[in-house]
Amino acid sequence: MNLHHHPFTLRQLQYVVAVAERASFRRAAEDCGVSQPSLSAQIAQVEAALGLQIFDRTHRRVTVIPGAIEWVEQAKRLLQSAETLGDIAAQLRNPFAGTLRIGAIPTIAPYFLPEVASPLRTAFPAIRFVWFEDKTATLLGQLERRELDAAILAGDPSLPAFDAAPIGHDPFLLAALPDHPLLTAAEEPTAANLADQELFLLSDGHCFRDQVFAFCNRSGRSESPWHATSLATLIQMTASSHGVTLIPALAAAVENRRSTLALRPFQQPQPSRPILLVWRRDAANAVALRAMAHLMSGILDTLQAAPLP
């Protein structure tokens, strides 16, 4: 740790940024709630401390000197950091208030978020929820970069820098046309039955695709050349090609409404994906997030109690 004194204060940086944005000392002073001479003095002091001029005052419009643009941009970033620092403190003071940005993967978001959004709002009235949808890898990146506060993911929690709370387990159902042998057979299907079937899958990057792969890890299976980018497409493709596919039970109620596919659970032990709420290990509002995971868990239970479509 170096002990040299900082040549500028946060307030001074705020003045610099304000002048840069308003292109005027007077207007910047107004924005910052100080007198124009006070602001001028602080700017002059910063310029003196840096040993270089930041603003060109020779014209009516005050402009940032080209060379100093990068410096001002970095000052903006620093102030943004300070803002974040304040946000963290606010969340620490009251974990049940503020804005919460939550992401969910595409095979969960459209089926689960509509169910949980409203109960969450009632349970946590002081929290403003903002929802996002993206694939696992993207969400984890955003989580790390603090662009998200939490994410609803499926899969095993082998995530070093993150903490997670379980929401529940979402079983996979076999989906095919109603007259398909696997649906009409006396016995419920197993992974082995999929060996000689044309299996329809989501495109790469969807964790659901990998999970289905993991379930039926046999070589005899012929993989369809079609890769759907959504479960809706997957169902349409399967139906029109007389193939088979697997659908997460969570999505079944919504996605299979207009389809001609029939659904059937697998034999015990049923294939399924664990659903998790994930956040940064150092999140200030872990208490609130755990409470939310618990609430979501209850909602998932209720959804699963409903009969298959």
Place this chain on the structure above:
Amino acid sequence: MNLHHHPFTLRQLQYVVAVAERASFRRAAEDCGVSQPSLSAQIAQVEAALGLQIFDRTHRRVTVIPGAIEWVEQAKRLLQSAETLGDIAAQLRNPFAGTLRIGAIPTIAPYFLPEVASPLRTAFPAIRFVWFEDKTATLLGQLERRELDAAILAGDPSLPAFDAAPIGHDPFLLAALPDHPLLTAAEEPTAANLADQELFLLSDGHCFRDQVFAFCNRSGRSESPWHATSLATLIQMTASSHGVTLIPALAAAVENRRSTLALRPFQQPQPSRPILLVWRRDAANAVALRAMAHLMSGILDTLQAAPLP
């Protein structure tokens, strides 16, 4: 822009981080060059302003309260931002001093950097050069994240957020065993001659691979199933398989020393790759970087004046 007053100063954050790192008020005060009561007072003030405790003083070792760890981490990041702000100012005051981190792609770095490093040190004695090697995409990412100050790349400068200065053009040479028909032919080879050859290439992600592709953009060409990860391997593979490949002239002198391959330039217009020095458009030391590109350009000229091995 919000006008609310900042609840803390950079100095206070420095104190907090020092206490967190040294686990002691007394030692932190020493590090920061202030008296222990002064530091205590500032810490107390921060805690009061935040409305929450940061440190647990009930034991001999002062520790950060678990909940506040994230806050302290963000404070560290903010101080890092402040440091960068100082660095930028320093570079602005004197663009010909400080530390400069420069990256280069793998098909340039080992052949060009040894030649330029020493002349650069003599020409810019106050600059400390730090060199990196990685593929184009990685380097551009690092450049953007300010982990690098400049990069030596090959290819067209279609880079919106970056500025670039040309260093020169590096022609491609045909490389094959000395008795290969393309080397013994009376006429120098053209792209058309490559159509029916087994062409050896670098692996994906190397821009040199794409540039060779762009040069011989014909369908008749049969592509080798081998993908080298370095020019050295590429040459070995080509030699042992009696194939042909293209080598940047820059690399020829070094890489072909122990090889049995013979080299031959193409007919005019020779295929080549432009070599560029690239930096962030808002870099504070663009003057110095342009000067360096000019010096590198001269060195490249000298290298190219040497006869083929």
Place this chain on the structure above:
DNA sequence: TAAAAATACTCCATAGGTATTTTAT
């Protein structure tokens, strides 16, 4: 000449100092 930035000066809030007391092992 009129709007905007710089200068002159006064004031007081507070960071930092020393001396001392309280606390925890």
Place this chain on the structure above:
DNA sequence: ATAAAATACCTATGGAGTATTTTTA
């Protein structure tokens, strides 16, 4: 018993104010 943090109190720097002058389009 002793090291370390908190408290008490004083000092002085510098950020912010009002009044005024200088600048430039």
